[in-house]
Amino acid sequence: MSPFLAVKDLSKSFGGVHAVAGMDFAVDAGTICGIIGPNGSGKTTLLGLLSGTYRPDQGTIHLGDRRLDRLPAHRTVRAGVARTFQTTRLFARWTLNANLAVGLASEAPARGGAIDALLKDGPERLAALVGLPGRGAMICSALSNAEQRLAMIAVAVATRPLLLLLDEPAVGMSPNEALGLAQAIRRIRDELGITVLIVEHNMHFMMGLADRILAMAAGRKLAEGTPTEVRRNRQVIDAYLGA
Amino acid sequence: MAIPAPGSDTARPLGSLPLPARARPPLAWLGPARDYLGLVLLGVVLWLLLSRTNAFYSSVLASILIWTIAGSGLNIIAGLGGYPSLVQGAFYAIGAYGATLALMHGWPLWQACLLAIAASAFAGFVIGLILSRTRGQYFAIGTMFFGVVVEIVLTNWQSLTNGQLGLDVPLAFASMDQLNVAIAVTTIVSLMLVRLVGRRRFGLRLMTIREDEDLAEHLGVPTARIKLAGFVVSAIFGGVAGVLIAQYNGTISPALFDYYVGFVMFVALSVGGAGRILGPLLGSVFIVGLPDILNLSSGIGQLVVGLIFVVVIIVIPGGFMSAIDGAIAFVTKRRGRR
Numbered sequence: 001m002s003p004f005l006a007v008k009d010l011s012k013s014f015g016g017v018h019a020v021a022g023m024d025f026a027v028d029a030g031t032i033c034g035i036i037g038p039n040g041s042g043k044t045t046l047l048g049l050l051s052g053t054y055r056p057d058q059g060t061i062h063l064g065d066r067r068l069d070r071l072p073a074h075r076t077v078r079a080g081v082a083r084t085f086q087t088t089r090l091f092a093r094w095t096l097n098a099n100l101a102v103g104l105a106s107e108a109p110a111r112g113g114a115i116d117a118l119l120k121d122g123p124e125r126l127a128a129l130v131g132l133p134g135r136g137a138m139i140c141s142a143l144s145n146a147e148q149r150l151a152m153i154a155v156a157v158a159t160r161p162l163l164l165l166l167d168e169p170a171v172g173m174s175p176n177e178a179l180g181l182a183q184a185i186r187r188i189r190d191e192l193g194i195t196v197l198i199v200e201h202n203m204h205f206m207m208g209l210a211d212r213i214l215a216m217a218a219g220r221k222l223a224e225g226t227p228t229e230v231r232r233n234r235q236v237i238d239a240y241l242g243a
Numbered sequence: 244m245a246i247p248a249p250g251s252d253t254a255r256p257l258g259s260l261p262l263p264a265r266a267r268p269p270l271a272w273l274g275p276a277r278d279y280l281g282l283v284l285l286g287v288v289l290w291l292l293l294s295r296t297n298a299f300y301s302s303v304l305a306s307i308l309i310w311t312i313a314g315s316g317l318n319i320i321a322g323l324g325g326y327p328s329l330v331q332g333a334f335y336a337i338g339a340y341g342a343t344l345a346l347m348h349g350w351p352l353w354q355a356c357l358l359a360i361a362a363s364a365f366a367g368f369v370i371g372l373i374l375s376r377t378r379g380q381y382f383a384i385g386t387m388f389f390g391v392v393v394e395i396v397l398t399n400w401q402s403l404t405n406g407q408l409g410l411d412v413p414l415a416f417a418s419m420d421q422l423n424v425a426i427a428v429t430t431i432v433s434l435m436l437v438r439l440v441g442r443r444r445f446g447l448r449l450m451t452i453r454e455d456e457d458l459a460e461h462l463g464v465p466t467a468r469i470k471l472a473g474f475v476v477s478a479i480f481g482g483v484a485g486v487l488i489a490q491y492n493g494t495i496s497p498a499l500f501d502y503y504v505g506f507v508m509f510v511a512l513s514v515g516g517a518g519r520i521l522g523p524l525l526g527s528v529f530i531v532g533l534p535d536i537l538n539l540s541s542g543i544g545q546l547v548v549g550l551i552f553v554v555v556i557i558v559i560p561g562g563f564m565s566a567i568d569g570a571i572a573f574v575t576k577r578r579g580r581r
Binding site: 051077091092103105156 | 444447448451454455457458459460461462463464465466467
């Protein structure tokens with residue numbers, strides 16, 4: 001059986017900058033995988049490649065048997081990959097339910113799992129699952145920063161993905177709010193069976209949440225393993241401390 | 244640019260969803276039928292005005308309504324989709340010349356209409372494809388360019404269009420009454436179609452493009468295809484309006500389809516209220532009707548139009564429709580307090 005997500009020799013340059021240079025990795029179904037790395041190490045570009053925002057210069061991305069690397073973003077969504085953004089992006093003048101309705105209308109095929117059951121009766125239960133119960137009728141711009149971050153995740157989940165990509169979900173959150181976020185991410189994995197890939201600066205947040213961690217530097221994979229292994233890795237420490 | 248205010252009627256995605264804070268509209272119990280019934284009534288009133296007022300007022304109203312048809316098309320790509328198209332006048336021209344040439348070759352009216360629709364849709368498709376990678380002001384400039392191109396072609400393709408002298412239009416309606424009915428019915432059908440599209444998934448998707456195109460793409464909206472479809476649909480409305488203006492005028496010439504027409508159509512939509520069903524109608528009243536009724540010479544008329552545009556954009560960016568909303572909200576609030 002092919003792995004859930006398989007990335008081979010993935011590269012992307014912008015002008016002369018090799019943002020992602022020959023990444024190889026795989027992610028198992030049902031895991032929460034973290035990607036860490038210093039600024040400019042190519043994390044967000046990698047996420048953009050996985051979500052169809054950018055087209056890779058070389059390399060392949062497979063989700064199961066499905067090849068993703070030549071698909072435009074909206075087809076990638078249909079294939080089962082949803083993403084959020086580093087800066088909050090919502091249809092800010094619309095209600096949360098209206099935002100969720102856009103995700104629900106994504107044409108993704110029924111997955112036959114918990115996600116279909118959850119969304120059967122409309123978006124309310126999804127909003128509750130991420131920690132926004134009863135917020136459906138609110139205009140998104142009236143939500144707090146942390147709520148907007150959660151709303152963005154809910155909207156992505158409404159497209160019924162198999163793989164959810166989160167780009168620095170904890171940005172601007174207080175430690176307490178980050179706990180709520182971690183809980184929401186766990187519930188998305190546990191209750192909906194969605195595999196989650198998180199790019200995050202906040203090491204502490206990742207250590208408690210991720211099953212596996214991938215460390216990047218200069219567009220390459222530096223280390224991979226359990227959070228504890230990665231934290232002890234000499235190269236990772238050097239990359240972070242610039243030693 | 245003046246893109247609709249939140250909570251405006253077509254900007255409300257999916258009718259069944261909880262609405263943003265907004266007063267419950269009158270006769271809400273009628274459901275969706277309310278809007279359509281209202282539009283039918285409006286159509287009857289417009290037809291009565293067209294057929295019962297004197298020739299001058301009737302002709303002013305006819306131009307307003309024909310512009311409303313073209314503007315309703317613009318409302319789909321610019322109002323719902325947020326793409327400021329300045330080329331609607333070109334589709335208007337293509338519809339007028341297409342139908343007129345077909346009639347001159349002895350085609351029946353319905354075939355001439357189909358040709359006008361096909362020609363404007365094709366032009367929309369080609370222009371839409373060429374401009375598919377442009378947004379915002381670049382899209383606006385690109386569309387304006389095509390408006391100029393169409394005007395130049397009409398002026399210089401002597402053998403087909405008879406150049407500056409224009410063409411005499413073979414009249415296909417038996418009487419003025421019939422033409423008036425056709426104008427009133429087409430206007431109302433156009434308004435209804437915008438109402439319909441605004442509540443369908445197609446309309447929702449156009450609105451997601453207006454709000455944030457990149458986000459829409461990442462939520463599974465095939466943005467390129469939706470934009471192109473929206474542009475083609477807009478062009479068809481323009482073409483149909485062109486058929487009617489040719490029939491109404493009796494003659495057509497490039498002077499009637501200056502590239503500036505497309506710009507003024509956009510102005511009319513913005514002044515009336517982009518993304519609002521009645522926006523094009525209200526906008527046309529002020530932009531087409533007012534200069535005509537005041538009998539302003541064309542230069543002064545343009546000045547007045549420009550002035551209205553600037554003032555509206557500064558004072559009520561959502562157009563007159565949003566001002567009406569504001570007034571209704573103000574009145575109902577005061578009544579509620581009593």
